[in-house]
Amino acid sequence: MWPIRRPDGAWWLEAWSQRVADGAVRLYGHEVGARRAAEARAALESTLLAAIQDNLEIVVWAVDERGVFLHQAGKANERAGLPRDFLIGKNIFELYKAQGNGELIARAIAGEPAHTRSAPLYGQYWDTWYVPVCDERSEARLVGVSLNISEAALAEVELRAKLELVERQQAVIHELATPIIEVWDGVLTLPIVGLVDTARAAELMDALLQAVTRTRARFAILDLTGVEVVDTGTASHLIKMIEAIALLGAAGILTGIRPSIAQTIVGLGVDLSRVVVHAKLRDALAYCLRAGRR
Template sequence: MGPAPDVLLGELFAGCPDLLFIASPEGALLHRSGGLREVLGPGLDGGALLADVAHPDDRAALSAAFSALLETGEPASFDVRLRDGGGSYRRLSCSARRSSDRNAVLGSLRPAPEVTEEEELKTLRLKARILDGLVEHVEPLVVWALDGDGGYLYHEGRSLSKFGMKPGEHVGRNVTDVYGTGPEFAAQVRQWYDGQVRRGHGEAHGADWDNWLIPLRSEPGGRVDGVLGVALDVSESRVVEKELRVQLDQIAAQQKVIRDLSTPIIEVWDGVLTLPMVGTVDSVRTAEVMDSLLTKIVEKQARYAILDLTGVEVVDTKVASHLIELLTAIRLLGADGIVAGIKPTVAQTMVALGLDLSQLNTQRNLRAALNHAIRAMAREQGASAPGAPPAGGPAPARAPRP
């Protein structure tokens, strides 16, 4: 009786020179053929992820390919660069399918077709045409490139002439010679080579620039040996932005003046403040009124505050509730609030709230409210206030202080 079939299959898989693998749905390598182990090295034994040896730029595509394979169940083919035992990346074509029990991915790898020199040259020419089109026709754009020591390799852009420069003017010069040799700037330049893509704002040649700094590598995964710079002149948009900000500030200031004028707090008598409200009364305006009036009551040590609603046609239930709260706050400060000139529609709204209005002091109009306040103060003082109108007489709109 010979070896068990599983043993024979294991020996066949281990000795197979083809690049075969069995992976989990997450991409962990469960089994590798002898050929694949020889290519990738022994470091992937023990369920390591295939993504661990994939090129960083290919990992997202590899993950997407595995997800699509498991979701659709259809065989998939894709290219991926994998790091071999020597540390170099090999471009491989992968064919994979889902196992019948849906718990594994069965795949094979083979060297990807090499790109011919003619195809590479064609691609390079296309990239050069694209770059030339950008720097020649996009006016606010400047593109430059530095070598590993900070020397200019490329310096082009249609807007260079706007600042008195010629295309390629900085080529052959060092960036520190152009923009400063100080230790602070030199340290900043060294940071450009740490492999991070940077974006920032700066000023140069009397203009505002949005800058992108992109690390360059001679080969994928290699060390950074250059920096690509893309600068966009945003001076005009900055000017527009500043003008717009000034306009918005002016509008905000005008709105404040309008609000202040629409809700003036007037001291019509010694100890009596009146607040005539006109137009639309919303929640924001009511809150501002509350803050201003309460502050004024404390400042003037007022005894009465009259809310004149003669010019208010409509309020919503929320605003009516705020007005009741305002009158309560006035009472807490030791003053009395009087509401004058309530329109029928406003009265209906306040009644509909179901609030306790028994303590609400209302008068028909401002004249009646002022007369009531002056008489009440006179009674409190035990005598008529100097300059106060006689009982039943009219109250002047503006009376002298005693």
């Protein structure tokens, strides 16, 4: 086979000779460019497939119409502990019966493409694509590409565990941020620490009202010992909490107001005339005990 240069491109010619009866030699030939191009494409595809199988964490396999393995190759075989050609000759339905995807494979052999995600097998996790083969010239009826995603799957499991831990921590923080204590029968206390903004005030109010309803408390003490700064918004939130407590038939009491906070509340013109206020938590508890005996 050799090329013949032409203006429109090379023309590949295959030739052979034959000696005839009179001693002459006849030369035969025909153009084989299409065949050569097909062979080149096949060689390239074979090279690409080999490069993919040898360098990516995949297993490429093929089965016939009965599910018998015809091909098994790929770098991921090593990770799965599969010897070379271990699958060839075995039946996929019998070998992986416990996986429970026999019906899916049967449909794929019949011509329906499929995809399974993160399936555990051989101690690894796999994404597998099932590609039907419709070429009657091929013995294979289904080609599979199984991608080893164990690292990603384990990372996802680890991330999910971390998110669950964060959620548990947030729940603990939330409980610590709203520590409602039943200090006596019918008496609740809510130590408030830090800034009380709109979002936190809503959480405090919701938790406190639920506790009042659940315990049927008669008194709810809001202890401001841990609050260093009070603005108009904070004072408004406190008054609303006390009003909401009163609607449930309980009395709201303020305690632990610092001198600086007292000056701020007076300067803001907040009306606390209808609110029971005590300097210390002990005084508020004594008030509740006396009032409870009446």
